[in-house]
Amino acid sequence: MSDQPENGAKPPEIDPDQGHQVFIDLLEESGFFKQIHNLEENLKVIAEELKSFGENARDRMAETENLAAHVLALESILSVMLKTYPISADDLKAEIKDRTAALTGQEDGSPTVQALALDLLDKTKK
Structure with a gap:
C-alpha cells in the first residue's frame, strides 16, 4: 500500500x-x-x-x-x-386458615402467617 x-x-x-x-x-x-x-x-x-x-x-x-x-x-x-x-392454638390456626386459604391457594392457609402467629402465642405462655 x-x-x-x-x-x-x-x-x-x-x-x-x-x-x-x-x-x-x-x-x-x-x-x-x-x-x-x-x-x-x-x-x-x-x-x-x-x-x-x-x-x-x-x-x-x-x-x-x-x-x-x-x-x-x-x-x-x-x-x-x-x-x-389466652387463646388456644387450634382456634388461632382455624382463624388463619379462614383468612388466608383463599389468598394463598393453600388449603391450610399461609404457613408463614401461621408460624409467626404461633410463635407469638408461644412467647406469651412463657
Whole structure:
C-alpha cells in the first residue's frame, strides 16, 4: 500500500509544530467532539436517574422501618393481651386458615402467617 492518495496527489505537508492542531481539526470534522459531548450529556442524565433511584430506595427503607416498628408495637400490645386473655392454638390456626386459604391457594392457609402467629402465642405462655 502506498501513502499517496488514490488520485496520485501527495498528501499535504504538515508543519510539525501544527501537527496537534491538524489532529484536533480532524477530530472536530469527524464529529468526535460532538459524540463526546452527547455522551457526557447522557451520563449526566444517567447520574441524575441513579441519584433519584437512590433517594427512592432510601425513602422505601424508611417506610419499611416505620412499618416494622408498627408491627412490633402491635405485637407487644397483643402479647400483653394474650397473657391476660389466652387463646388456644387450634382456634388461632382455624382463624388463619379462614383468612388466608383463599389468598394463598393453600388449603391450610399461609404457613408463614401461621408460624409467626404461633410463635407469638408461644412467647406469651412463657
